[in-house]
Amino acid sequence: QVQLVQSGAEMKKPGASVKVSCKTSGYTFTGHYIHWVRQAPGQGPEWMGWINPNRPATYSIKNLEDRLTLTWDTSIGTAYLELSRLTSDDTGIYYCVRPDKGDLTFWGQGSLVTVSS
């Protein structure tokens, strides 16, 4: 069965960087994109971008593209999200998601990132 297991909670100071991992199993890693979605406390989800491990290619939303780095390691079926120059507005839960025909079908459990001085 498809599974996405994410790294644990992180606490960071403003200005620091954070790297979240997403370990996949149950399918061929290069056969599907991985999307990233985040959710601030009490807010709706915000779609952030994707990786295409097969091409390879990435896409990030405009307001994050200078701080967001999406990478992956095909040999271990793992995707990574790195966000730099953190502010309190980056506090939230970060999800990796494997789509199925474009729909966000298989979700990781989420990784809580807290940015606080």
Added chain:
Amino acid sequence: IQMTQSPSSLSASVGDRVTITCRASQGIAKDLGWYQQKPGKAPKLLISGASTLQLDVPSRFSGSGSGTDFTLTINNLQPEDFATYYCLQDYNYPYTFGQGTKVEIK
């Protein structure tokens, strides 16, 4: 593409019929999904392609619409349906979510 979802919250009783709407700022064909989120959990895909129910989703959920206007209907609301619902357009990038509708117990 902006997704405008309404209402932002509603109160309903078990057994009620509930309707949530989502409007896209431009036509998105039928490239819309509906997601349910419960506290502390990741969103769960209920409906894809505006009207296709996922395999594990009860038939009391249904979706309709195309172009710019979409509806999620829950018939015979059950206790486990109290949650927050989001629409998501996957017509083009960047994908965008609606603001959400919190369904609460009356």
